[in-house]
Each structure stands twice: as C-alpha cells, then as structure tokens.
Amino acid sequence: MKEFLEGSRAIAEVVKLCKPGVISAYPITPQTHIVEELASMVANGELSAQFVNVESEHSAASVVLGAQATGVRTFTATSSQGLFYMMEVLFNIAGMRLPLVLTCANRAISAPINIWNDQQDSISLRDSGWIQLYAENIQESADLHLIAYRLSEDKSIMLPTMVCMDGFILTHGMEAVDMPKQEEVDKFLPPYKPLYKLDTAEPLSMGLLADPDYYMETRFAIQETFKSLLKAIPQVNAEFKGVFGRDYGDGLVEEYYTKDAQKVIVAMGSVCGTIKEVVDAQRAKGKKVGLLKVISYRPFPYARVYDILKDVPRVAVLDKAVSLGAYAPLAVEVKAAFSGKQKAPRVVSSFVAGLGGRDITLESIKEIFLKLTQKEASLEFIDLKPELLTEEYGQ
Amino acid sequence: MDNKILFKPGHTACAGCAQSLAARLVIEAAGSNTIIANNTGCLEVFSTKFPDSAWNVPWIHSLFENCAAVASGIEAALIYLGKKDATNVIAQAGDGGTADIGLQALSGMLERGHDILYICYDNEAYMNTGVQRSGLTPFYTNTTTSPISARFPGNLRPKKPMPEIANAHGIPYVATASAGFPQDIQRKVKKALSIKGPKYMQIHVPCPLGWRHESGQTLAVAKLAVETGLYPLIEYENGKLSGARKFAQLKPVEEYLKAQGRFKHLLGDPESIKQIQAIADNNILKYNLKAEAQKSD
The missing domain is CATH 3.40.50.970 (Thiamin diphosphate (ThDP)-binding fold, Pyr/PP domains)
Incomplete structure (x- = not known):
C-alpha cells in the first residue's frame, strides 16, 4: 500500500x-x-x-x-x-x-x-x-x-x-x-x-x-x-x-531511452527525474535523446557505461559537484570508461549545475541538450549569473 | 583474579615503560570480562603490531581521539544485547589523546552517563611521536616542541586540570594513581568498576625516553612525583574529594626534578624551582596531603 x-x-x-x-x-x-x-x-x-x-x-x-x-x-x-x-x-x-x-x-x-x-x-x-x-x-x-x-x-x-x-x-x-x-x-x-x-x-x-x-x-x-x-x-x-516487485536498472545504472539515442545525459540523483521529463517531451517530438542514470558511483561500473554509451554519438555528463582544478568527478569516470577502447562517443561534454542548491530546471536540461553539439564542452557551468562575477571581481 | 594472562609479555614497549606496567595492572584488576577501546598512542603501537597482540581480552583501536565514543558504542551495543551487566568497558588513552585531541569525545562520554571506566595514562607529552608537548606536560618541561633556549625555560603552561574537568561533569568517580603505587592502581580500578556510570582515572606513568631517566629508575621517579606533592593521589566520589594519599614528610620538588633530564635546565635556577615548589605547595594545601603528626601520648 x-x-x-x-x-x-x-x-x-x-x-x-x-x-x-x-x-x-x-x-x-x-x-x-x-x-x-x-x-x-x-x-x-x-x-x-x-x-x-x-x-x-x-x-x-x-x-x-x-x-x-x-x-x-x-x-x-x-x-x-x-x-x-x-x-x-x-x-x-x-x-x-x-x-x-x-x-x-x-x-x-x-x-x-x-x-x-x-x-x-x-x-x-x-x-x-x-x-x-x-x-x-x-x-x-x-x-x-x-x-x-x-x-x-x-x-x-x-x-x-x-x-x-x-x-x-x-x-x-x-x-x-x-x-x-x-x-x-x-x-x-x-x-x-x-x-x-x-x-x-x-x-x-x-x-x-x-x-x-x-x-x-x-x-x-x-x-x-x-x-x-x-x-x-x-x-x-x-x-x-x-x-x-521493484528494481532499479541492473542496480548499478538505469537506462532511459539510451538504445537508439543520439544524445545522452549521464547524471546521478534527483536530477534524473527532471532529465526524464525532458527526455519524454523531446522523444514525443521525435528527438532521439536519453538518460543514463548512475546509481553506483562506488564501485563505478565502467564496463556497463562503456557498453551503453559506446555507440552514442554525443554524451553530456552532468555533475552536481566539482573537483576544483580538474575535470568534474562524474565526467572523469565516464571519460575513463572509454580510455584505450575501440569505440567511444564522438563528444563527451562536461557540465556542472545545481551547486549550492541552484535549481536545475527543465530549461537547464534543455540547454544541456542544445549545447551538446559537435564541439565538446569542458566543465561548462550551467545557469551561472555572469553579472555576479562582474560585480565581485570585475573592477 | 583470573588465572589467564590478560596482557601478555613480548610486546615492544621500551625498557622501563611505566605505561605497559600500568596497563597490565589495570586489566588484571578488571578481569577477563572486559572489553577495551584504545586510542592511538604508544600503548596501542607497542601492544598490537600485526600479526601479534598482547591482549587476551576483546580489544579495539580505531583512531587517536575517539576511544571514548567507540567505547560508548560498545556499551550501547552490550545494553542492546543484554550483556552489559556482565561486562566491563574500559576506554584508555595517553595524555594527548585524553586532554587534547580526545577531550571532546571524553566529555561527551562523561556527560551522557555511559557505564565506562576511562583511563588516561599520563606520561606528560606525546611520546609516541617523539616527546612533543601536550596539555598535560608540566610547567617548565623541556620537550621537542617546548624546547629550552636563552628566552624560554621550556613549557610555559601548567598541566590542564583533567581530574577536576572530569569531576565537573558530575560523574560518580574520579581518581589519580601512579605507577609507583601499583596496589593503589588496582584498588582504584576495582572500586571504579564496582560503581555504575562514567569513571575517570589518570595514572602517572614515567617514560624513560621522554623524561630522560635510567630505565631502572621508573618506579623511583614515579614515587617522587607523588611524595613531593606534584602528582597527588586523590579520589573524588560523587563530586566530593573523598581521599588523598598523605605523607608525614613531603619531599622538596628538587629531588624529583634532578632525577630527570627534562628538568635538567632548571637545576641551577633557584627561581624556577621555587615556582615549581609553589605548584606542589598549592597541591599540598588544596588536597591536604600532609599527614597529621601523631600525638606523643
């Protein structure tokens, strides 16, 4: 019940x-x-x-x-x-x-x-x-x-x-x-x-x-x-x-419309619910997008990530954390899954969003899909307020 | 007492280490129905180097500062399992692990009222890391982080009053003891374990390496600390001072100081010795350490 x-x-x-x-x-x-x-x-x-x-x-x-x-x-x-x-x-x-x-x-x-x-x-x-x-x-x-x-x-x-x-x-x-x-x-x-x-x-x-x-x-x-x-x-x-009577993918990851996807976002936690909503809306319009939800960050399921994403042309990794001075923590693992392998996505872009409770909205996710072009984004912060950066440090 | 040896020989303590002696006396008095949580420190290092262990009772080491909290968890688990009444729980640590980095966890354990005996083996500095000053290092002691120089006569602060701090938590039993008085240690451990609730004991344990005295002089040096009034052996029960070992004649502190290299720099300096004598005199008054002269008829 x-x-x-x-x-x-x-x-x-x-x-x-x-x-x-x-x-x-x-x-x-x-x-x-x-x-x-x-x-x-x-x-x-x-x-x-x-x-x-x-x-x-x-x-x-x-x-x-x-x-x-x-x-x-x-x-x-x-x-x-x-x-x-x-x-x-x-x-x-x-x-x-x-x-x-x-x-x-x-x-x-x-x-x-x-x-x-x-x-x-x-x-x-x-x-x-x-x-x-x-x-x-x-x-x-x-x-x-x-x-x-x-x-x-x-x-x-x-x-x-x-x-x-x-x-x-x-x-x-x-x-x-x-x-x-x-x-x-x-x-x-x-x-x-x-x-x-x-x-x-x-x-x-x-x-x-x-x-x-x-x-x-x-x-x-x-x-x-x-x-x-x-x-x-x-x-x-x-x-x-x-x-x-319930399960969560294979326990390590959960695939959401990844099979024929041209663009996939990899993410962890509650933001996956938001991403699913965007995926549903875009699929309804015929766009081949999907989500790979990582449940187990440790151990990290490299082989599963490789198998699921190896034929996806464009992958975006959404991190809700940073490793200051290096690539974002989830992006590092996703990129490592293709290291030394035969196949790999043409683009693995890395986005950081939602730090300190900033809302990750449907618009934020749509923006990530839009920014998932042929040009690889590296550590791009979504929903930044440039005016705050100017006020604090610009002068 | 159990026939089993509860703290086995063959560990790697230095010759003349009073902490190893006191630890054996404590566990022999407590008996085999005892679980120990031990902070990081000399005792942990010299008694449990894998694959060996000197302990013949259940024993756990986690970190430098958390034995009081680990022991709290052990006690809570024993209550849940219905085994607490049959089991003593002892948390033990050195002076740095107690008075400095472990003070918060200890205070929490005392305040929460766990049925645990906490033992601080007080050798008055961080001996395991090479004789650095702790909150229980005495006034004017030469350590590697309170070195003497033309400007400094060693450690500039008196010992943190840990027995009083423990006592201020309103716990039923607080005692100090000394390796120089082994039977007194065992009597106090047994008394403490007969009382339900948190108990605090602080045992003075000379360290030949850090105090720079001959290994064979450990017990003599320990006794001198007590006999001069610098390390009074006292007991508090339910907040009240209930006992103090008294002496008809208390010795001058110089006798204690001159036995150790860590105070050698003070020997030609009567003013410094006077200041340390004042600490002893204050203890003698505060705890009434002088035995009344017997009436002649």
Whole structure:
C-alpha cells in the first residue's frame, strides 16, 4: 500500500524495518528529520534500539563503529560538514571491514556556508572504501537502504554503504511511497551475523598496526571486493525485485531511452527525474535523446557505461559537484570508461549545475541538450549569473 | 583474579615503560570480562603490531581521539544485547589523546552517563611521536616542541586540570594513581568498576625516553612525583574529594626534578624551582596531603 510520506519519514520507516540495535547521530540540516523520526520511534517503543545522542559527527561515526564491532546492526545519517567531520572515522570503518549503513542527505560544502543541495559532500568521500549509491526519488532512497544493508553485510563484501539522497529535494519532499512490509524485509534481510565481534567469550584484537609488510594487502583486498560488487549489486537488485516487485536498472545504472539515442545525459540523483521529463517531451517530438542514470558511483561500473554509451554519438555528463582544478568527478569516470577502447562517443561534454542548491530546471536540461553539439564542452557551468562575477571581481 | 594472562609479555614497549606496567595492572584488576577501546598512542603501537597482540581480552583501536565514543558504542551495543551487566568497558588513552585531541569525545562520554571506566595514562607529552608537548606536560618541561633556549625555560603552561574537568561533569568517580603505587592502581580500578556510570582515572606513568631517566629508575621517579606533592593521589566520589594519599614528610620538588633530564635546565635556577615548589605547595594545601603528626601520648 502506498503512503504519502516525507522522504525523511520514509527513510526512518525503512530503517526501523531493518531493526538496527544502535543508532547514533548529530544534528545537521537537512539530515535532521530522519534522526528525529528515529528518536521518536525509539522513545515511543516502536523501535527497540539504543539511540545515542552525541556531541559531534566524529563521535556519531565512532559510536556506530564501536557498536557494529560488538556485533550489532547500526545506523547513522549526516550531511555536508558533518560527513567531512566523520571523514577519518569513515575511512577507518571501511578499513576495518565493518558493514555500516549511513544516509548522506547531500548538501553543499562551506565556504560560503550553504545548507542547500549539491553532491560535493559524498563525492569528496569517493576514495573512502564506502559503497556509494545515489537515489533518484524517495522510493528509491528507501529501497536503497534495504539493498545497502543486504550488500554490506554479505560475508563476501563486508564493506559499509553510503546511501546518498539529495538534501531537501528528497529528504523534505513528499511522495507516494510503497512501504515494504516487515515480513518482506525479514525475508530479504536476515538478522545481522558478524564474522568477528568484540566478545569476552572469544577475545580478539581489532584495529591493529600494519607495517609496510602488511598494509598494501588490506587496500588490495578492498579493491578486489569492489570488483566483485559489480556482480553482487545486480544480483541483490534482482533478488530485491523478487521480494518487492521493484528494481532499479541492473542496480548499478538505469537506462532511459539510451538504445537508439543520439544524445545522452549521464547524471546521478534527483536530477534524473527532471532529465526524464525532458527526455519524454523531446522523444514525443521525435528527438532521439536519453538518460543514463548512475546509481553506483562506488564501485563505478565502467564496463556497463562503456557498453551503453559506446555507440552514442554525443554524451553530456552532468555533475552536481566539482573537483576544483580538474575535470568534474562524474565526467572523469565516464571519460575513463572509454580510455584505450575501440569505440567511444564522438563528444563527451562536461557540465556542472545545481551547486549550492541552484535549481536545475527543465530549461537547464534543455540547454544541456542544445549545447551538446559537435564541439565538446569542458566543465561548462550551467545557469551561472555572469553579472555576479562582474560585480565581485570585475573592477 | 583470573588465572589467564590478560596482557601478555613480548610486546615492544621500551625498557622501563611505566605505561605497559600500568596497563597490565589495570586489566588484571578488571578481569577477563572486559572489553577495551584504545586510542592511538604508544600503548596501542607497542601492544598490537600485526600479526601479534598482547591482549587476551576483546580489544579495539580505531583512531587517536575517539576511544571514548567507540567505547560508548560498545556499551550501547552490550545494553542492546543484554550483556552489559556482565561486562566491563574500559576506554584508555595517553595524555594527548585524553586532554587534547580526545577531550571532546571524553566529555561527551562523561556527560551522557555511559557505564565506562576511562583511563588516561599520563606520561606528560606525546611520546609516541617523539616527546612533543601536550596539555598535560608540566610547567617548565623541556620537550621537542617546548624546547629550552636563552628566552624560554621550556613549557610555559601548567598541566590542564583533567581530574577536576572530569569531576565537573558530575560523574560518580574520579581518581589519580601512579605507577609507583601499583596496589593503589588496582584498588582504584576495582572500586571504579564496582560503581555504575562514567569513571575517570589518570595514572602517572614515567617514560624513560621522554623524561630522560635510567630505565631502572621508573618506579623511583614515579614515587617522587607523588611524595613531593606534584602528582597527588586523590579520589573524588560523587563530586566530593573523598581521599588523598598523605605523607608525614613531603619531599622538596628538587629531588624529583634532578632525577630527570627534562628538568635538567632548571637545576641551577633557584627561581624556577621555587615556582615549581609553589605548584606542589598549592597541591599540598588544596588536597591536604600532609599527614597529621601523631600525638606523643
């Protein structure tokens, strides 16, 4: 049955169905509604978890690290500066192979301080060893949490997952959501059984010092696991469909009118909904345009991107983040997918849009399709206000 | 006490390291039903170099500053699993990991009321990285980042009052201890673990490398710190000072200072020694460290 829910409420409901034993969080806009909902579920007895209110995101991540190491399923959520403040703990969690799940309510990074949406926060954590999944809408945000727990806790994976949902757009937006039933969730997600845990009956040491004789292999092992995730994610996505009747492409990417397309935009997150609307309108006029939605940014599905786009003449990559001084983060990966290959699009143009919450409208997307000409656009910012640049720096 | 050895020999601590001695005393007093969260630092490095571990209890190291938060998560998980009453949780760190970079996480742990014993092994500088000054480095100490010169007599600030800071959180038990008084350490650990809630213990642990004394002098130096009044052994219970180790005769601080290379520059400087004596005298008054003379009849 579908319920009309705020995104944050939907996430809290689905996390409750996953039965975490320990939740810890520190408030930051726009993550707050998620953890407020969970706190009230714990307070009124709907959810039998320990909710630990901490003094910082660094400690929130450390609390769930400690709890997960003790053998309990955990949950935390954050945004922006909070994610950055967690950063060293997040690398630590991945290195310790603890299968946590974290919601990142995507938000811009200071300075200037800005509470609105872009994806600079999670993108900047791309090298942390966390699986990163990006959601298009509230339904997908909720469903990706189920997939995240299932993937992370798989004995052959044992890596944490960050579910990235655009702040405000998805956390505070409302949508009719098909909430899973507890029996379905229990069928899809078995109780958490850790490989190793802190247990006085079987003492072991975790987090040891690895000198140059041992360190490299730990990183190599994670890299190998990411390779295996390129198979595991589609498998779990298919199993998800078996239980819940929904799926998201192959779990790695979702194709939208890409088969015969002359122009395709590659993007991640909620903007894909806007792009689909433009694609529908242009297809109705007979224009062969499409969308390639990247769900899994880590691992990045190079082979899938290559197969889907190799015969598309013109590709635009839309980034909601930058890597200042270099190509945009998603564009880099898409371009790399064709490196050393036989086939490639004639043009792979790179556009940056929506930073700090600037609306990406239907017009913005139409503009990208228009600018996708034979001349490759490199790092072109969409919807810039040149008059502001003049005022600030021109004189 | 358990028959099992809970902190095994063969680790790589320096000869005369008081931290390794104190860590063994702590875990032996706590027993095998204990989980430890350890900050980065000497203790972590010398006891858990892969593939070896000196620990025979569940032990976890995450980062430099977060053992109090990791321990909070362990405690929350044990409550969820219904195992907390049967398990002690200890968070432990050095002085830098406690008083400087780990202070926020520690304060959070104390304020939230977790049932955890936090232990600060205080060797009064960042020894693991090469004797840099910390917030618990004493007045006028020569360290690599508070070096002496014609203009500076070493570290210019007194020790951060960590026991008082912990006590100000309204926690049920705070104590200081010293490697020079091993039975006192174990008595205090057992007492702390018998009390529910957050507990803070700070143990003075000489470091021959950083303090520049002979390895064989560790316990003698530790004792002198206490016997001069520079490191008073005190206890707070429910916010009130409930105990202090008293001495009939307190020794002059010069005896403690001259035993260590880190204070060598002060020895020809009576004015500096007078300033350090004033710190000890203040402790003697504040904590009433002087034993009453026994009545003659």
